Amino acid sequence: MTTNLFECLKLTKYFPIKSVFREIGRVHAVEEVNLAIPKGQTVGLVGESGCGKTTLARTLLYLLQPTTGDVLYNGEKVGEFSRKRLKVFRRETAIVFQDPYSSLDPRMVIAEVVGEPLVIHRIAKGEDREDIVLEILKRVGLKEEHMYRYPHEFSGGQRQRLAIARALAADPGFILLDEATSALDVSVQAKILNMLGALKIDLGLTYLFISHNLSVVRHLSDRIGVMYVGRLIEFGTREQVFDNPVHPYTKGLLAASPSLDPDDRNRPREVALEGEVPSAINPPEGCRFHPRCPKNEPTCKKTSPELVDVGNGHLVGCHRHDTA
Amino acid sequence: MEEKERLLTVDRLKTQFFTYGGVVEALDEVCFEIHKGEIFGLVGESGCGKSVTAASILQLVQKPGKVISGRILLNDEDLLQKSEKEMDSIRGSRISIIFQDPTSSLNPLFKIGYQVSEPYVYHQGKRKAAAIREAVEILKQTGLPDPHDKARNYPHELSGGMRQRAMIAMALTCQPDLLIADEPTTNLDVTIERQILDLVKNLQREFGTSVLWITHDMAVIAQICDRVCVMYAGNVVEKTDVRTLFKNPCHPYTVQLLRAIPSEAVTADELEEIPGSVPRLIRPPTGCRFHPRCNQTMSICSRLKPQEIEIEPEHTVACHLFTQTEV
Numbered sequence: 001m002t003t004n005l006f007e008c009l010k011l012t013k014y015f016p017i018k019s020v021f022r023e024i025g026r027v028h029a030v031e032e033v034n035l036a037i038p039k040g041q042t043v044g045l046v047g048e049s050g051c052g053k054t055t056l057a058r059t060l061l062y063l064l065q066p067t068t069g070d071v072l073y074n075g076e077k078v079g080e081f082s083r084k085r086l087k088v089f090r091r092e093t094a095i096v097f098q099d100p101y102s103s104l105d106p107r108m109v110i111a112e113v114v115g116e117p118l119v120i121h122r123i124a125k126g127e128d129r130e131d132i133v134l135e136i137l138k139r140v141g142l143k144e145e146h147m148y149r150y151p152h153e154f155s156g157g158q159r160q161r162l163a164i165a166r167a168l169a170a171d172p173g174f175i176l177l178d179e180a181t182s183a184l185d186v187s188v189q190a191k192i193l194n195m196l197g198a199l200k201i202d203l204g205l206t207y208l209f210i211s212h213n214l215s216v217v218r219h220l221s222d223r224i225g226v227m228y229v230g231r232l233i234e235f236g237t238r239e240q241v242f243d244n245p246v247h248p249y250t251k252g253l254l255a256a257s258p259s260l261d262p263d264d265r266n267r268p269r270e271v272a273l274e275g276e277v278p279s280a281i282n283p284p285e286g287c288r289f290h291p292r293c294p295k296n297e298p299t300c301k302k303t304s305p306e307l308v309d310v311g312n313g314h315l316v317g318c319h320r321h322d323t324a
Numbered sequence: 325m326e327e328k329e330r331l332l333t334v335d336r337l338k339t340q341f342f343t344y345g346g347v348v349e350a351l352d353e354v355c356f357e358i359h360k361g362e363i364f365g366l367v368g369e370s371g372c373g374k375s376v377t378a379a380s381i382l383q384l385v386q387k388p389g390k391v392i393s394g395r396i397l398l399n400d401e402d403l404l405q406k407s408e409k410e411m412d413s414i415r416g417s418r419i420s421i422i423f424q425d426p427t428s429s430l431n432p433l434f435k436i437g438y439q440v441s442e443p444y445v446y447h448q449g450k451r452k453a454a455a456i457r458e459a460v461e462i463l464k465q466t467g468l469p470d471p472h473d474k475a476r477n478y479p480h481e482l483s484g485g486m487r488q489r490a491m492i493a494m495a496l497t498c499q500p501d502l503l504i505a506d507e508p509t510t511n512l513d514v515t516i517e518r519q520i521l522d523l524v525k526n527l528q529r530e531f532g533t534s535v536l537w538i539t540h541d542m543a544v545i546a547q548i549c550d551r552v553c554v555m556y557a558g559n560v561v562e563k564t565d566v567r568t569l570f571k572n573p574c575h576p577y578t579v580q581l582l583r584a585i586p587s588e589a590v591t592a593d594e595l596e597e598i599p600g601s602v603p604r605l606i607r608p609p610t611g612c613r614f615h616p617r618c619n620q621t622m623s624i625c626s627r628l629k630p631q632e633i634e635i636e637p638e639h640t641v642a643c644h645l646f647t648q649t650e651v
Contacts, residue, residue: 048513049484155601156370185369185540185602190584190595197594212513215543219586219595256518258543260587262566265547273515275469276483 004072005174005206006037006060011069013052013059017281028280029055031230032069034307037174042200042207044221044238046214046253048277052230053210057176060208061093062086091121094167098179100159104151110137110162111147117170132169140165140195157188161195168199177209181216193220214257218242226250229280229288232307236314246316249273249289287319295320328359330397331534332381332502337394339373339380346606350376350389352558352613355632358502363528363535365549365566367542369581371602372555374538378504381536382419383411398501417447420495424507426487430479436463436490437475443497459493466493467523485516489523496527503528504536509544521548542585546570551638554578557603557613560632564639574641576618612644620645 011033017025030052037043045053058064060071062078071078073089081089094117097103104113114133118124124132134144140161151159160180167175177196181189197220199205211217217224224241226234226249234247245251252273275292278284284291290300299319307315334356341348351373358364366374379385381396383403396403398418406414420443423429430439437459444455456475463471466489479487488508495503505524509517525548528535537549545552545566552569554562554577562575573579583596600617603609609616615625624644632640633647 048515157601186542186581187369187584187598188601190586191597193586194594194597214514215586215588218588253515256515258514258518258521258541258547260543260546260570260582260585262546262570272518274519276485276516277513 003039003074004036005039005074006035006208007072007075008033008035008056008060009070009072010034011056011059011071012067013055013064014067025281028230028283030059033227033230033232035060035225035232035235037206037208038223039173039206040200040204041222042209042220044209044211044217044224045227046211046217046224047227048212048253050229050277050280051227052280053227054178056227057178057208057210061095061176062089087121091117091170092172093174093176094170094172095176095178096160096163096167096180098182100156100163100183101151103163104159104166106151109148109150110142113151113162114165114169117166121170123170133165136165136168139168139199141191155188157184157191160184160188160192164192164195164199168203173204174206174208177207179211180209182211182213189216196220214242214254226253229278229283231288231304231317232315233289233317234315235307236312240312240314244314246310246314246321247289247318248293248295287317295323328362330357331360331399332358332536333395333397334377334381335395335397337377337380337396338392339376339385339389340392341389343388343606348605349608350558350605351380352608353394354555354558354560356553356560356563358534358536359551360501360534361528361532362550363525363537363548365545365552366536366538366555367540367545367552368555369540369602371557371605373558374540374555375506377555378421378506378536378538381504382415382421383408384415413447416443416500417498418500419502419504420498420500421504421506422488422491422495422508424510426484426491427479429491430487432479434478435475436477436479436482439479440475440490440494440497443494447498459497462493462497463490465527466490466496467519468493484512485519488512488516488520492520492523492527496531496533499531500533502534502536504538506538507540510539510541517544524548542582554581557608558605559613560642561614562641563632568636568639574635574639574646575614575643576620576645577614580619612642 011030013030015027015029016023033056047053059066111133114136115129118129118132142161181192209220218238221238223237225232228249234241234250245254255269256273273292286302287300287305290296305317305319307317308321310316310321334354337351337354339351341350354377368374380391385391437456440463441455441459444450444458460471460475463475468474468486468489509520549566551565553560556577562578573582580598584598586595598617611626611628612630615621622644630642630644630647632642634640635646
């Protein structure tokens, strides 16, 4: 039995829309999400822009205070952590962002960029710090001569290596990879993906991998969650979600993703998604997906479906999962 | 097979940028031709010269860049010999372009309908009211919901997908012979991307327009293009029809690039890597520009630039592996 490193229970995050004096609306960014991240695994989160992937991940790390719901880290509620315990929690979790150009301070040399977590968490000083930095740089495929250069001297792929090195500096157990390879060319992306795979095994890391690129998520993840307008609508192992999708939205998303086989273009698509993603300010009542769903029925308009286990832990949030 | 009519011929096009750091050899003798009524793909990684090719065709290369030599023939007229005024009447009417980022290519101060109607007024001399009526009509053809209302909206009131539809409408107003699409779906979500791909395919069939589709995404190429040209560091390395490219890629770069893409077919845990990185184009590698990263380098590769060889009909490769066998 694998234990869960993270678990969120009915996690909800609303952002108020304020007029001068009062709240005039809410962005329903994340709603009642139950998600478990088993230790040592990679959980992928997919969905279109604005579906709440990043908000969910940030709320999970308590960088955003959840509106309601709890986050369990190793079975303990993060919301009840003391300041001291929270600081340890911060050391044990790290993030790599999408854009390696804006996430590295242009005025710091690499030794400072990568060494900063060591300063903040008072892990090492002086020469010890440099030794640790050097060791981490070597791990991500950079050299000693890079230590005293500035970020602008590096290419996009190297910068992403630096961002990963910084994330690894304080020896975390969990890394949030928020679109970490989206800005890279395929040949560079392949190197970074291979490196992330190797690091995970060597250091026993757990990843939450966010991406809109389905084939990248498929390549790296053990389990995959699909989000739509703030809700988790399908969750399961890679095979369950990609080979046997149940939710109509997941099917549509997979069908829309362009394949590398030129013969696929003439194949009739089972589900073609029409229209656009609704706004999270006034999301549709009931099932968020019903206005675009080919199978919608009256209940879909009224009640929001709960996640149901359709077999072996494959969770689907659809009223009509049995007919799919 | 019927002989296809050539619409655009790019012949030994050389474009360079004269920077303080040195001369950037952005395009080095690029050759390809686009037939009438086809979607021609131009694919490669950042900095391989895809967008410079598009800018060179439209004569929009900004200083310090300059087209050094070569010919660009649109129906036997050399665009490089045209005056700026003549180019003005070609751009937007006979050749038009859609860019990657519709937000920055639409003017935020003007309504969508007005912006889409501009080519009618400028190129066809229509009156404003009539032009706007036509604009609504073409917006409707691009599948924009409620085109009447949307024509009265400003760009910020539309979503990214809708803005890209408006850009496509604007590009198609004068029924151009050639539409250049420079990474038009890169910023869009997959489901919207799929809608735009379907839209361009349908409109292309309807209008008989040829399309030059520029992208870094091999999967998009597989789904939309008829023929493809793979570029690397300012060179054309392989040119063929789309099926052959994916079923029987020949240039080592194409082969390695295709293996680096995660897909269903790749079941291994490790993706294949291409060693090193894309070279700088100020003093690029001698001989074949790919030789320092190639897994099949020979001694000749660093000395001599490979010529394009037709290894089978309609399939050319610029690689010494294929010249050797011929000799």
